[in-house]
Amino acid sequence: MNVNLLLSNIKKHITLSSLEEQYFCSQITYLQVSKNESVLQQGNICNTIYFVDSGTLSAFYRTKGGKESTIMFAIRDWWITDLYSFTNEKPAMLDIEAIEDSSILAISNVKLQLLYQKVPSFEKYFRILFANAYIREQLRALDNITFTTEERYFRFIEKYPQIVEKVSQKRIASYLGVTPEFLSTVKKKNKRLKLS
């Protein structure tokens, strides 16, 4: 396992002594998941947070009708979990799956609580992470209630080009809350405009 990416992510926000770094690494576990493999299923309690070292994961909600609503994508250098289930120890609403072969670092809830105690600067690290996640989601809500589908689509591909590379049109539609068919016509319309 390779913790360099994760460590350099952490060091953007806090500094660790070499002892602390060592302790942290001893708490991390490594796992590889292949495309379409699941790391969390709706109904189970999510007791792990995942850091994507390589590959791409997606978290989504499966409605009774069988439709999927994508909550988030996680590419290289992103954390992902069902934070609701994780913090409240309630059954997960979300599924989390790899949408390509991926290498993942993981830390359990129990070990994270210990980590907070032994290395309090991780409180700061996750305080910053959650604040940023909150800001992102707030901006997403703003987009959802303010802009048309078309505008939201182009704002998305501008904001997350690295995700667009990795993820099918269908999943982007599911993230935006529209049908794949409609996304297709939006693209076509704008292609014509560009050419003329």
Add this chain to the structure above:
Amino acid sequence: MNVNLLLSNIKKHITLSSLEEQYFCSQITYLQVSKNESVLQQGNICNTIYFVDSGTLSAFYRTKGGKESTIMFAIRDWWITDLYSFTNEKPAMLDIEAIEDSSILAISNVKLQLLYQKVPSFEKYFRILFANAYIREQLRALDNITFTTEERYFRFIEKYPQIVEKVSQKRIASYLGVTPEFLSTVKKKNKRLKLS
């Protein structure tokens, strides 16, 4: 000024020595705002976070077209700020206004950073707060992309009855991202259903 509500909120998550508590209180400022008064205007840098001791505030985005998109409401016992502007020290996208006469406790960015240093358990407090805020916004995004307007309306009034008491229909529509007219017809339709 009365800090009891805020202190009891904090003590749900962390414990403070009496010295720490005293220091914290010395950093807090008190302000009263009357209905329609603004505490933040789009374009200004937001360097304060606000805790609502009594009353109700709302944060919203004003589009070029003059439409307003409500990002959040803050009632008694809630924090509110433009966190994007606050953490990045960039011009605020949001306006924050009192929608009824309100009593507010405030702490500036500078003082908050000091507080983190002097009383590190506040890292934990805000870590938990931001995590919860993140979860809430994620669930909101899920609602936005998964459910119809009608379903979202009833989920909202069920989830936030205390907000519904305080806030006009127009603002709820603006929070849900629909027109007040349409919300009106949704209500009417369901009133008829209940009666029959």
Add this chain to the structure above:
DNA sequence: CGCGACGTTGATTTGCCTCAACGATTGTGG
């Protein structure tokens, strides 16, 4: 090779918006 998922296109339907008009309520200046 053949099956199944994906992206595309078109016809039809539906949800929601726009605009306009109206009473009811709130707020405000004389």
Add this chain to the structure above:
DNA sequence: CCACAATCGTTGAGGCAAATCAACGTCGCG
């Protein structure tokens, strides 16, 4: 304290955006 203006919620007519359903070509995969 009243008269007037302004805002809010409601209702209806008409239009547009997006969903649904169905059909088809393409590609990756077993």
